[in-house]
Amino acid sequence: TSERITLSVNGISQEVTTAPSRSLLEVLREDLALTGAKEGCGVGVCGACSVLVDGKLMSSCIVPVGMVQGRAVTTVEGLAAEDGTLTPVQTAFMECGGFQCGICTPGQVVAATALLRECPDPAAEEVREWMTGNLCRCTGYYSIVAAVLQAAK
Numbered sequence: 001t002s003e004r005i006t007l008s009v010n011g012i013s014q015e016v017t018t019a020p021s022r023s024l025l026e027v028l029r030e031d032l033a034l035t036g037a038k039e040g041c042g043v044g045v046c047g048a049c050s051v052l053v054d055g056k057l058m059s060s061c062i063v064p065v066g067m068v069q070g071r072a073v074t075t076v077e078g079l080a081a082e083d084g085t086l087t088p089v090q091t092a093f094m095e096c097g098g099f100q101c102g103i104c105t106p107g108q109v110v111a112a113t114a115l116l117r118e119c120p121d122p123a124a125e126e127v128r129e130w131m132t133g134n135l136c137r138c139t140g141y142y143s144i145v146a147a148v149l150q151a152a153k
């Protein structure tokens with residue numbers, strides 16, 4: 001059965017009528033046309049679907065949308081400034097070549113953003129550890145870690 005669920009997404013109040021058991025990822029992509037978060041594994045292990053819920057990093061593929069009733073969701077689309085100015089994390093991924101095909105990149109960027117909010121000056125080892133939940137099949141992790149460290153500078 002469907003329910004009316006209200007949530008804030010990237011600072012905009014949204015109302016969706018849907019089964020509360022549907023994944024937040026599916027609702028973001030299909031109902032709200034926010035396709036930044038990607039589906040990789042669909043079971044909570046690859047990080048491609050990473051979003052922030054009340055500032056906490058979560059895998060949106062395993063979050064039932066009913067759980068985010070009344071909460072604030074931030075997707076990769078909501079990180080840059082309104083005028084399009086990229087965040088330091090986004091800029092650093094570009095400058096360090098932290099992506100190839102780009103499928104994992106929104107999740108990597110969201111995860112790195114969450115890390116730097118909690119820990120603004122991480123050591124390389126802390127970056128590697130934090131980012132273990134975000135898999136990349138292309139780039140090799142060196143440039144991803146380099147990007148996060150550059151963004152922290």
Ligand code: FES
Nearest residue numbers: 040041042047061
């Ligand atoms: Fe959500 Fe892989 S798609 S963790």
Ligand code: FES
Nearest residue numbers: 100104136137138
């Ligand atoms: Fe292709 Fe990471 S850039 S999976």
